[in-house]
Amino acid sequence: MTDTIDTGARRSIRRAIPRLGLRRGQGAGEGLLLALPMWLVFALFFLLPLAVTLVVSFWEFTQYSIEPAFILRNYADLFDGCIDGLPYLCTTLKTYLSTLKFCFLVWAVTLVIGFSVAYFLAFHVRSLPMQVTCFLICTIPFWTSIVIRMIAWIPLLGRNGLVNQALMGMGVTDQPLEWLLYSDFSVILALVHLYTLFMVVPIFNSMMRIDPALIEAARDSGASGRQTLTNVVIPLARPGILIGSIFVVTIVMGDFLTIGIMGGQQIASVGKTIQTEIQYLQFPLAAANAVLLLIAVMLAISALLRMVDIRKEL
């Protein structure tokens, strides 16, 4: 089936080439030429900075200078005391662990909320205009800047904020809750608020491709609602879940702004460490940290891919 489509497509492309004035034999060259703009953008804004970061991570630095060199001291500094100090965790490991914790919690919460919202939009909102309307409502948080969205939480969650006053007014607590703001809770809340849409969009997109007859076929075969969900909807929404997860994991792993503001600058994260190092002009150290973060993110994503793959095998 795919073979025939492929050969068919190739044939039609071959037929189209003379029409475009391209001669046979030039095909490969022309193809590269057409891909060139994308390649330039990709090279200039992704490969080059990445290479520079990698190179700089091996440079030498003192308090007043940065020298090109090839030393491993930056990496050694990162892991200073990490092996000897066990079972006590060194700063780097602690920071990564804390970042991973946020990453996992935010991923789990955005997945549940994002999946539910996408499910509602795709299967319970029947008409297209209504779906578009609901979708636009979901994007409302993106109409303002990220900083304003975070700061807006403060009057709500602060010591004398709306939530605390309401709780005390109702007599639920007699003193304000401290953990509402500048805590793990507020960081996770803000991150979820900011990034759930990145989960909703791809999942909604894959759900819209599910033929409603499949849901009926499942029901016809005696599947309960839950069985339909686990046996039909989730497997078919898998690509969307995967893409959304990659978005959320990569964003949260590198986040320093949200964790900084909502954590009251008291909570460590890898992004924040790198930011601090850059502030002190310790570029090589920051670069080494960035490379490490890149590796960690890639590991997290590959772990995620494997996790979702295992589902398919069940």
Next chain:
Amino acid sequence: MGDARSETAILRHPVSWAAGGRLFPRHPRRSVRWSGGNRELDRANRGIMAKENDVELVSVSKLYGTTRAVDSIDLRIRGGQYCCLLGPSGCGKSSTLRMIAGHEAVSDGDILIAHRRVNDDPPARRGTAMMFQSYALFPHLDTLDNVAFSLKMQGVPKAERRRRAMEMLDLVSMADYAARVPAQLSGGQQQRVALARALMTRPSVLLLDEPLSALDPFLRGRMRAELRRIQRELGIVFIHVTHSQEEAMALADLAVVMKDGRIVQAGPPREIFNRPATAFVAQFMGGHNVMTQGGRTVTLRSDAIRLSRGDADAHRRATVRDVEYQGPQVHVALATETGEDMAAILPERTYFADPFAPGDAVALHWAPEDLHHVAAEV
């Protein structure tokens, strides 16, 4: 349900399902028979099935907002009958089928299967199974898991459900394709898998939503014969929605012609074709002329008309508009003096003994008893 043996006996799969040279040819690996070869049991089951599985609709309506898609229809399909719901698009036939299937709520009235009211039952508890127009195979599952799906939902262990699904695939001679996913199958193969999946739940009523419309004409003809044979051999009720009168005439024990959410006529295809209740039925079934004679609407089968050149005692005089060669017969389009459009169908040999050309003046003759009075409603 009981033990595996009596369960399989309910579906009672006969040997001829897999007869050679058919769409489902005999498969060398196939060794199972549904009743384990117990003909006594087969016959007993057939009797029970036929009596117990009547499908009855009692003034069933379906409203979408204020639109009446189905308008209080009454219908009784006896156990073991092949029923075709027939009509133009938007006549309510699909809504009716979906209400019987349980995929659409009944707005008013009752649906009874085997004398039990099933209005509020989910599809699986009605004993119905549906074959969808698009086949609705699960794209992420291979053929075997598609067929085994209902067993998985029942919690049948993996080895057991795979074995039983394999038997079913064997019966539709799709066992060689067990590991393929639907995207790798042709339309006809997908349909066989969809049929196997629907039969896996051992339904007493199989609902088919335009099952042949996606196939090419050649495959459609073969599949039609196959469906009819399977139905006869399983002895269960098939309810088949179609817009093709040809399909309905070929398949149905009971053809139900619908229009605007109502049943216009229900009966054996031959009765409907020969004694259409209304002008609409006559026109929809085709092969009829609808005329007014003496202030009444009458129908006349096109093949009951005889053509001659300029006889005095003609019933009508007309000009030949067009001649279409159709193989065994020739279709002659006519324009009468009074401005009516009519058509005559002549056997090929009769026609070519004295052929006409467009523009020829002809006289139309028929036997008075061939005129059939219908209700005035169009």
